[in-house]
Amino acid sequence: MKNYNINHYPIIISFREPRDILLSMLRIKNKLNNITKKEIDDMLRRIQFHNVYCQTRTWYKNSNAIFLIYEKFYTNFDYIFDKIEQFFKIDISENR
Numbered sequence: 001m002k003n004y005n006i007n008h009y010p011i012i013i014s015f016r017e018p019r020d021i022l023l024s025m026l027r028i029k030n031k032l033n034n035i036t037k038k039e040i041d042d043m044l045r046r047i048q049f050h051n052v053y054c055q056t057r058t059w060y061k062n063s064n065a066i067f068l069i070y071e072k073f074y075t076n077f078d079y080i081f082d083k084i085e086q087f088f089k090i091d092i093s094e095n096r
Contacts, residue, residue: 007064010088016070018047 025043029035066087073080081092 009064011065012068012084012087013065014068014070014073020071021047 022043026035026040029039029043066083068080068083084090085092
């Protein structure tokens with residue numbers, strides 16, 4: 001298997017703030033039934049284990065990586081397109 005150096009390739013990273021993940025999970029769970037303390041603790045453990053948000057902070061200094069924040073692009077597609085256009089130095093036309 002070939003060994004690739006990811007520093008030579010453009011990387012797009014999309015991440016979501018962990019507290020927002022927890023609130024969404026709680027809202028969904030609460031609609032289904034009452035939430036127990038154990039369930040909340042389990043959700044917190046899952047978020048801590050899968051906390052990509054903290055892991056991706058190490059990439060901030062990497063010039064070949066672009067970060068798309070879920071809370072910003074959830075309702076604003078212009079945010080995504082502007083970031084991608086700037087990063088790849090391309091023009092994304094509305095007519096395409």
